[in-house]
Amino acid sequence: AVVSTQSTGSMTLTLCYWDVRAMGEIPRYILRYSGVNWTDDRVPVTKPGLARWMAQKFNQGFDLPNLPYLIDGDIKITQSLAIIRYLARKFGLVPGDNEQDIVRCEMIEQETTDLRLAFQDLCLDVENYEEKTPAYLDKMEKKLEILDKYIGEGPFVLGEKLTYVDFMVYEFVSQIKKFAPDRVVKAENIERLLQHFQELDQLQVYFSSEEFKNLVPINDYTPDSFSCEHFLGLYE
Amino acid sequence: MVDDRLKMDDEGFGRWKNEKFELGLDLPNLPYLIDGDIKITQSVSIIRYLGRKFGLVPGDNEKDIVKCEMVEQEAVDLRSAFQKLCLDKEHFEEKTPTYLDNMEKKLQMLDTYIGEGAYVVGEKLTYVDFMLYEYVSQIRMFAPERVDKAKNIVRLLQNIRDLPQLQDYFNSEPFKTVRIHPSFAAFIG
Numbered sequence: 001a002v003v004s005t006q007s008t009g010s011m012t013l014t015l016c017y018w019d020v021r022a023m024g025e026i027p028r029y030i031l032r033y034s035g036v037n038w039t040d041d042r043v044p045v046t047k048p049g050l051a052r053w054m055a056q057k058f059n060q061g062f063d064l065p066n067l068p069y070l071i072d073g074d075i076k077i078t079q080s081l082a083i084i085r086y087l088a089r090k091f092g093l094v095p096g097d098n099e100q101d102i103v104r105c106e107m108i109e110q111e112t113t114d115l116r117l118a119f120q121d122l123c124l125d126v127e128n129y130e131e132k133t134p135a136y137l138d139k140m141e142k143k144l145e146i147l148d149k150y151i152g153e154g155p156f157v158l159g160e161k162l163t164y165v166d167f168m169v170y171e172f173v174s175q176i177k178k179f180a181p182d183r184v185v186k187a188e189n190i191e192r193l194l195q196h197f198q199e200l201d202q203l204q205v206y207f208s209s210e211e212f213k214n215l216v217p218i219n220d221y222t223p224d225s226f227s228c229e230h231f232l233g234l235y236e
Numbered sequence: 237m238v239d240d241r242l243k244m245d246d247e248g249f250g251r252w253k254n255e256k257f258e259l260g261l262d263l264p265n266l267p268y269l270i271d272g273d274i275k276i277t278q279s280v281s282i283i284r285y286l287g288r289k290f291g292l293v294p295g296d297n298e299k300d301i302v303k304c305e306m307v308e309q310e311a312v313d314l315r316s317a318f319q320k321l322c323l324d325k326e327h328f329e330e331k332t333p334t335y336l337d338n339m340e341k342k343l344q345m346l347d348t349y350i351g352e353g354a355y356v357v358g359e360k361l362t363y364v365d366f367m368l369y370e371y372v373s374q375i376r377m378f379a380p381e382r383v384d385k386a387k388n389i390v391r392l393l394q395n396i397r398d399l400p401q402l403q404d405y406f407n408s409e410p411f412k413t414v415r416i417h418p419s420f421a422a423f424i425g
Contacts, residue, residue, distance in 0.1 A: 063349040064310055077302055079309035086302055103276055103285055110278035111263055150262040 015083070016041035017068035019049070021218045022120070023080040024068040026171045030087040030164065032206045043067065081113065088164035095163055105165045108157055111147055112168040115140070119176050123219050140176065141183045148187035155196040162200070170197040175218045242266070244418040280312065287363030300357045303349075304364045307356050310346055311367040314339070318375050321422070328422035339375065340382045347386035354395050361399075369396040374416045377425045 015031060017024030019042040031038045043049045057065045066078040070086065077083050088094050095101040122129060122136045151157060156166045173194060177184040185191055198207060206212055242248035256264045265277040269285065276282050287293050294300040321328065321335045350356060355365045372393060376383040384390055397406065405411055416425030 064306055064345055075299070075302065077306060079306050079313075081309050082302060082305040085305055086298075089298070089301075099285075099288070100274070102288075103274060103281060106281040106284055107263055107276060107278050110280050114278075146263055 012071075012073050013037065014039040014041050014071045015068060016043065016071075018042070019044050020216050021171070021175060023116070026164075026167050027068060027070065027080065027083045027087055029167050029171060029203070029206075030084065030091065030093065033093075033167075033200065033202045034087075034091045035202060081109075084164050084168070093162060093164045093167070095158055095161075101158055105157060105163055108147070108150070108165050109168060111143075112165070112172045115143065115147075115176065116172045119172075119179070120219070123179075137180055137183055140180070141186070144173075144176075144184065144187045144190065148189045151189045151193060154189060154193050156193060166193065166197060170194055178218065244420075280308070283363050283367065292361060292363045292366070294357050294360070294362050300360075304357060304362055307346070307349070307364050308367060310342070311364065311371050314342065314346075314375065315371040318371070318378070319417075322378075322417050322425075323421055325420070325422040336379055336382055339379070340385065343372075343383065343386045343389065347388045350388045350392060352388065355392060365392065365396055369393055374425060377416065378423055 013031075013036060015024070015027050015038060017028075028040060031040075043053050053067065060069075060076070062069060062076050062078055064078050068078070068080050068083060070077045070083045072086075072090075075086075077086055095105045118136065118140065122132055125132060151169070153159075156162050157169065158165075169190065170193070173184060173187075173190055177194075197203075242252055252266065259268070259270075259275070261268055261275050261277055263277050267277070267279055267282060269276045269282045271285075271289075274285075276285055294304045317335065317339065321331055324331065350368075353359065355361050356368065357364075368389065369392070372383060372386075372389055376393075396402070417423065
């Protein structure tokens with residue numbers, strides 16, 4: 001396991017995922033933000049990494065074995081959104097009892113999930129990637145414009161109160177921004193939210209770290225990694 | 237309560253195009269829900285909202301909440317994979333065998349997780365039971381022999397089917413005639 005230089009490690013709180021951003025980076029950010037000790041367990045996207053995962057997948061007492069997974073004492077969770085929502089409740093990054101706030105949070109949670117899935121579909125469709133990119137970009141820009149208007153002045157989705165959804169907006173939009181910065185910067189409210197997120201006190205240690213400067217890929221298809229079809233099979 | 241439905245034909249698409257940005261929806265999409273001054277899109281958000289409104293929620297026990305949310309996401313994955321298969325007419329035949337094998341494995345794990353209870357969270361009916369009922373029923377129409385191996389899930393489906401509050405609906409014409417997918421899908425159901 002590659003243990004993040006930032007965490008001091010704790011076997012009672014472990015997040016495990018492939019050594020890419022993809023679906024795992026958001027829970028990592030929440031854990032970094034929280035300040036607690038945790039283990040940042042990463043499985044390399046290589047044949048040995050895959051072998052390691054296949055050997056352990058069904059032997060760790062998970063009800064629905066998958067990556068990412070979270071172990072917190074005797075609680076074992078899979079499904080990235082279930083992990084994110086659990087950590088949100090644990091660290092108070094939740095909307096509270098106001099129904100309008102909850103609805104707003106959950107709509108944006110789902111909208112950003114859609115954004116990520118559309119981006120993932122494009123990136124993992126290695127064969128048709130070039131051909132599909134223009135249509136993808138136009139559609140993404142339209143969706144982002146509508147989301148931008150909904151997010152409004154901020155600084156965060158619920159105004160002053162930081163919630164797990166801000167982590168989702170930050171990470172998923174940052175991924176797409178790396179791919180198509182000129183299209184994303186048009187969304188001014190979202191850009192402002194990203195800026196506020198990067199200024200969070202609790203994340204300054206992380207943002208100044210070597211790890212952040214050498215950020216792992218969003219998705220990883222080096223010649224050393226196992227085949228795309230196999231990787232996709234792991235998502236099935 | 238209004239059950240507003242658009243046909244997936246030119247008239248329906250035309251109607252939606254005209255209405256989409258005129259309804260005061262923040263993130264215009266289908267399905268949408270209007271409840272007084274609350275307007276919601278994104279099906280999972282709608283489902284969770286109605287879950288809270290009608291008490292179909294797991295309560296405060298963290299383990300129950302986690303179980304609900306894991307099964308919610310697993311159900312969404314099941315539906316996504318099935319939808320992807322059915323709407324990819326070009327590759328439908330070729331992809332079906334692999335789809336069925338993957339689906340059966342996933343269902344088996346879910347079946348073990350759901351266990352002996354009447355519902356996902358034991359005796360308490362929650363919104364997640366409705367998601368399982370609908371999404372697994374869809375797949376069951378397509379591959380009944382594969383789905384029926386998941387005994388706990390099949391029992392849960394029957395429990396939903398037997399709910400007194402739903403008998404009027406299950407005896408109605410709409411239930412008997414509604415299709416899973418639009419006419420351009422490889423499997424309409």
